[in-house]
Amino acid sequence: MQPTFLPWTGYMALMDHVDEFVFLDHVQFDKRSWQQRNRIKTANGPQWLTVPVISRGKSDQAIRDVLINRDTPDFPRKMIGAIEHGYGKAAFYKDYAEDVFALLSRDIRHLLDLNIALIEFFKDRLDIDTPVAFSSRMNVAGRKAALLADICRECGADIYISPPGSKDYLDAADEFEEAGIPVRYFAYEHPDWPQVHGDFEPYMSVLDLLMNCGPEAGRIMREGILSEGIRHP
Template sequence: MQPTFLPWLGYFALIDQADRFVFLDDVQFSKQSWQSRNRIKGPNGEVMLSLSVARKPSKPLIMEAKLAENGFEAKLMKSVQACLGKAPHYPLVAEILTEGFAQIPLGLSAVNRSIIAAIAKATGIETPMVLASESGMPGGEKSDRLLAFCETFGASSYLSPVGSYGYLSAQNPFAQSTVTLGFQNFAHPVYPQFFGPFQSHLAAIDALAHVGPEGFLPLVRSGIHPPHSIEDIARMSQ
């Protein structure tokens, strides 16, 4: 998975289910994507939290993307505090974000990975995480490269986010491989929130602030179900 900014609970479900999690940091950075922004819930609806990405280089890989050192993180922290400051575990969220933003001079990927790793450590997710850029794997077609990662790490199966179905159904090298392909089957759990009816698919810090480090992993695991096959996804897409 790409190292996204403040990912949702399903992202941590993928990490928890894996024996090894690979950050795809050597692929193209996409503006206005989850790589640099995410959302939490505020008193008037969704609040978008965005990293300030530097203009140069103009078309970087994720690992090359730089962040503007213009103090944007102070405004972002104020937004988080305004939305989650009264939640019982907000101090932990603030600590994780502060540590993450200390990586701003190192770029987008470093900030995102710091936050993801800190949430995992605080909540008991122990899956080893590695960087695609340090794996020695060459580029190539997305689907072929996924299989190559699995073979390099000796994996017997690959768990994919549902969003990858499009290109994996068009070109599925796993069909001729001993590595089985499954798609994440995650039912978003409900947890206490401020500001009206429950809203799903927010940044995971929303849940962490409310349920805390001890409640986070049980919450994530309550949404995990046996993976879908590619045929299952095809039927659901009809």
């Protein structure tokens, strides 16, 4: 999976569910994607939080090379203010806010490093102990299914668990069959939890789950995990 900024709960659940999680960090950066932004819930509804990056003249840059634009006015102060406004009255705001704000305020140059620091923070608070790896540190090649199969071979995987969004092109590809690696699709049903600001709003950053549910967040996250469908080679 590409390293996501403030990922949603299902992303963290997938990480918890596998034996090893690989960050796909050597592929091309997609501006205005989940790699640099995500949503939180506020009194006015969902709000985007976006990390400003340096992208002019760098259309082909890899995710690992993307630099945060620290010269952008109001970053990260404005982002911290939005989180404070959205979750200041949440039950566990005081338990997590200071640490999250400290990470956002650190002088981190690369977007990848910020995303990983936040993901590691969420891993710790959700009691996820899955080891992680980075595709940029592997001797792998290809695109789409070919690349994923090559990563699986590099890791010595006997099963590949994929997000369902990749099903169409994986089912049409032969690379996993040729590698002898079954493909399973991760099935996740978004759980509900008590939120501030009215009715439940799904698909927010996992920050929403932590701020509202605290020590129960890991248990609630795992409630959404369903059995996978499997495609054997």
